[in-house]
Amino acid sequence: MSDNPHLLPEVKKHYGRITNFVNNEFVESDAERHLDVTNPATNETIAQVPLATAEEVDRVVQAAAEAFEEWRETPPHYRTQPFYRLKVLMEKNYEEIARVLVQEHGKVIDEARGSVRRAIDNIEFACSIPSLMMGETLEDGAAAGIDEEVIRQPVGVFACVAPFNFPAMVPFWFWPAAVACGNTYVVKPSEQVPITQNYIFRLIQEAGFPDGVVNMVNGDKETVTALLTHPLIRGISFVGSTPVGRIIYDTGSTHHKRVQCQAGAKNYVTVMPDANLDACLPNMISSFFGNTGQRCLAGANLVLVGDGANRMVERFVEAARRIRMGYGLDETVQMGPVISHRSRQRILGFIEQGLAQGGKLLLDGRNPKVEGYAEGAFVGPTIFDQVTPDMPIVKEEIFGPVVTILRVKSLAEAIDLVNGSPYGNASSIYTTSGKAARQYRYRVNAGNIGVNLGIAAPMAFFPFGGQKDSFFGDLHGQAKDGINFCTDRKVVITRWV
Amino acid sequence: MGLTMDVYFPELTSFGTLLKFSLALEEAATALYTEAARLAADTPVQQLLEGSSQRHARRGQQLEQLRRERLNEVVLQPISGMLREQYLPVQQVPDSLEQALGGLIDLEHKSSRFFDDAAVVAANVLGGVERVFTRLARDNRALGEQVPRQTG
Numbered sequence: 001m002s003d004n005p006h007l008l009p010e011v012k013k014h015y016g017r018i019t020n021f022v023n024n025e026f027v028e029s030d031a032e033r034h035l036d037v038t039n040p041a042t043n044e045t046i047a048q049v050p051l052a053t054a055e056e057v058d059r060v061v062q063a064a065a066e067a068f069e070e071w072r073e074t075p076p077h078y079r080t081q082p083f084y085r086l087k088v089l090m091e092k093n094y095e096e097i098a099r100v101l102v103q104e105h106g107k108v109i110d111e112a113r114g115s116v117r118r119a120i121d122n123i124e125f126a127c128s129i130p131s132l133m134m135g136e137t138l139e140d141g142a143a144a145g146i147d148e149e150v151i152r153q154p155v156g157v158f159a160c161v162a163p164f165n166f167p168a169m170v171p172f173w174f175w176p177a178a179v180a181c182g183n184t185y186v187v188k189p190s191e192q193v194p195i196t197q198n199y200i201f202r203l204i205q206e207a208g209f210p211d212g213v214v215n216m217v218n219g220d221k222e223t224v225t226a227l228l229t230h231p232l233i234r235g236i237s238f239v240g241s242t243p244v245g246r247i248i249y250d251t252g253s254t255h256h257k258r259v260q261c262q263a264g265a266k267n268y269v270t271v272m273p274d275a276n277l278d279a280c281l282p283n284m285i286s287s288f289f290g291n292t293g294q295r296c297l298a299g300a301n302l303v304l305v306g307d308g309a310n311r312m313v314e315r316f317v318e319a320a321r322r323i324r325m326g327y328g329l330d331e332t333v334q335m336g337p338v339i340s341h342r343s344r345q346r347i348l349g350f351i352e353q354g355l356a357q358g359g360k361l362l363l364d365g366r367n368p369k370v371e372g373y374a375e376g377a378f379v380g381p382t383i384f385d386q387v388t389p390d391m392p393i394v395k396e397e398i399f400g401p402v403v404t405i406l407r408v409k410s411l412a413e414a415i416d417l418v419n420g421s422p423y424g425n426a427s428s429i430y431t432t433s434g435k436a437a438r439q440y441r442y443r444v445n446a447g448n449i450g451v452n453l454g455i456a457a458p459m460a461f462f463p464f465g466g467q468k469d470s471f472f473g474d475l476h477g478q479a480k481d482g483i484n485f486c487t488d489r490k491v492v493i494t495r496w497v
Numbered sequence: 498m499g500l501t502m503d504v505y506f507p508e509l510t511s512f513g514t515l516l517k518f519s520l521a522l523e524e525a526a527t528a529l530y531t532e533a534a535r536l537a538a539d540t541p542v543q544q545l546l547e548g549s550s551q552r553h554a555r556r557g558q559q560l561e562q563l564r565r566e567r568l569n570e571v572v573l574q575p576i577s578g579m580l581r582e583q584y585l586p587v588q589q590v591p592d593s594l595e596q597a598l599g600g601l602i603d604l605e606h607k608s609s610r611f612f613d614d615a616a617v618v619a620a621n622v623l624g625g626v627e628r629v630f631t632r633l634a635r636d637n638r639a640l641g642e643q644v645p646r647q648t649g
Binding site: 006091094108109110111113114115117118279282283285286290295297319322323324331332334455457 | 505507508510511512513514517564565566568569570573574575576577621622
């Protein structure tokens with residue numbers, strides 16, 4: 001490891017054996033299978049995570065189901081009280097959470113801080129449940145003297161299956177709203193990054209939710225299958241790849257659950273000839289290489305419209321070349337490693353394939369020199385030119401810092417190209433033309449559109465989800481969609497005689 | 498001596514480091530004013546220096562809050578054109594009140610220049626922060642003018 005004196009301190013060197021959390025207690029798993037959790041910057045093992053069996057999942061779900069009736073009878077404004085306490089605890093421990101997150105995930109500290117903030121945003125949203133969960137009433141709504149109203153009711157036990165790329169934030173897209181609405185919950189963190197949630201669950205414990213209301217189980221595919229097929233689980237939220245998302249959606253819905261799957265992405269960023277590059281280039285760089293490209297909203301394909309593309313390419317490559325890589329606990333580092341050596345190999349495979357198919361590398365990130373971190377899973381910024389839309393490197397989700405450049409003659413051609421992708425998570429346009437921007441947001445089939453902004457990440461009070469193969473389900477995560485997902489609307493028609 | 502002048506000033510590579518640098522400036526200013534006040538014990542300027550120390554500490558808290566609450570994906574982008582060396586205050590522990598006051602004048606001057614330049618960068622990145630930085634630069638100039646020029 002580097003002897004950089006300005007590295008922020010790691011919270012711990014090793015976090016031991018990760019536990020599950022059931023009925024407000026941390027419980028050792030009786031799983032026979034465990035995985036090592038590795039710091040991707042140093043390749044050091046920093047914890048072991050259990051892979052829970054179906055029996056353990058059953059115990060956790062039973063605890064959540066048992067807690068449900070009492071929790072749903074707790075008035076909404078009382079249900080929000082532990083959220084207020086959790087918000088304070090998260091603020092107090094904000095920096096430590098961010099550092100743990102960097103250590104197990106590899107992202108840079110500011111990215112980690114930003115994602116903790118987004119987790120807190122969702123707690124704040126949940127604190128508004130007494131207003132947001134209100135129903136609607138219409139006097140004489142059914143007939144004269146007969147009133148009609150709709151009330152919202154919680155449903156039961158919900159669960160989320162979280163991805164590795166945002167260890168703190170993603171579970172918070174789902175569980176605070178669900179729990180504040182009166183449901184109970186099981187969080188299943190990614191087995192690649194379980195430590196952050198384990199840390200946060202200590203705060204959840206301190207916040208004083210009643211036993212069984214919020215639970216956590218660690219595991220892998222077997223654990224997820226047990227959740228998906230458990231008869232007491234009423235709804236599943238998932239964030240991850242499209243192939244897994246399909247399985248989750250199919251299995252969950254076959255077992256009569258509500259399912260929302262935020263799946264993979266291959267996001268196009270379109271740059272018009274009139275774009276203000278001076279103002280926008282840093283933002284574009286952040287879109288493509290932020291979080292080392294491991295973000296479902298990351299730019300992946302850069303679409304250059306019309307003349308002047310070469311000038312843009314030169315500047316883009318130069319800016320990418322200057323990105324400083326390293327361990328994310330160094331605050332001057334701009335890009336960390338990818339999540340694992342396995343992921344690195346996968347990304348390198350895509351690059352090799354792109355080269356074999358005739359792509360030209362303008363920037364080669366296959367063997368970056370990262371001083372002090374020779375063992376880290378680093379891939380440098382990589383930029384391909386001379387690619388065609390049918391190549392896998394253009395079509396498939398790489399989930400790494402790899403960019404392809406495509407050139408088109410017109411905005412219409414760019415939009416056709418974007419809409420030709422099976423994915424539809426996000427897309428951005430850089431332009432100074434309001435007309436072009438409007439046309440883009442009107443016609444592009446994606447769930448999140450950025451205008452002069454490369455990461456169109458919805459805040460907690462807006463719904464978050466894609467279109468096409470980037471989302472399976474109907475109600476998105478966060479905001480009112482999240483409330484609709486985890487509540488039933490019951491109509492009551494009343495006549496007093 | 499309670500003064501810690503070992504404050505870390507990062508390279509200015511991103512909007513996040515801009516905020517980190519600004520926090521470092523406040524930390525250094527708080528420490529240096531505190532030390533100057535100690536060296537000025539029982540003189541007419543002691544209270545003024547203590548007040549300025551507290552003011553920088555409050556500014557640091559406000560900047561920390563700003564970093565926590567406003568830094569998200571949308572503004573995590575590289576920056577260029579600001580060189581760390583231009584804004585580095587003297588990091589030497591002062592031996593005398595005169596030296597401390599000289600250090601404070603230098604620090605307020607560099608801080609005001611830093612926040613003026615950071616405001617230009619922030620204008621492209623995050624609305625509202627430009628205004629905060631401009632206000633801080635103005636505040637630095639006012640604080641700098643308050644620093645006594647003579648110890649006698």
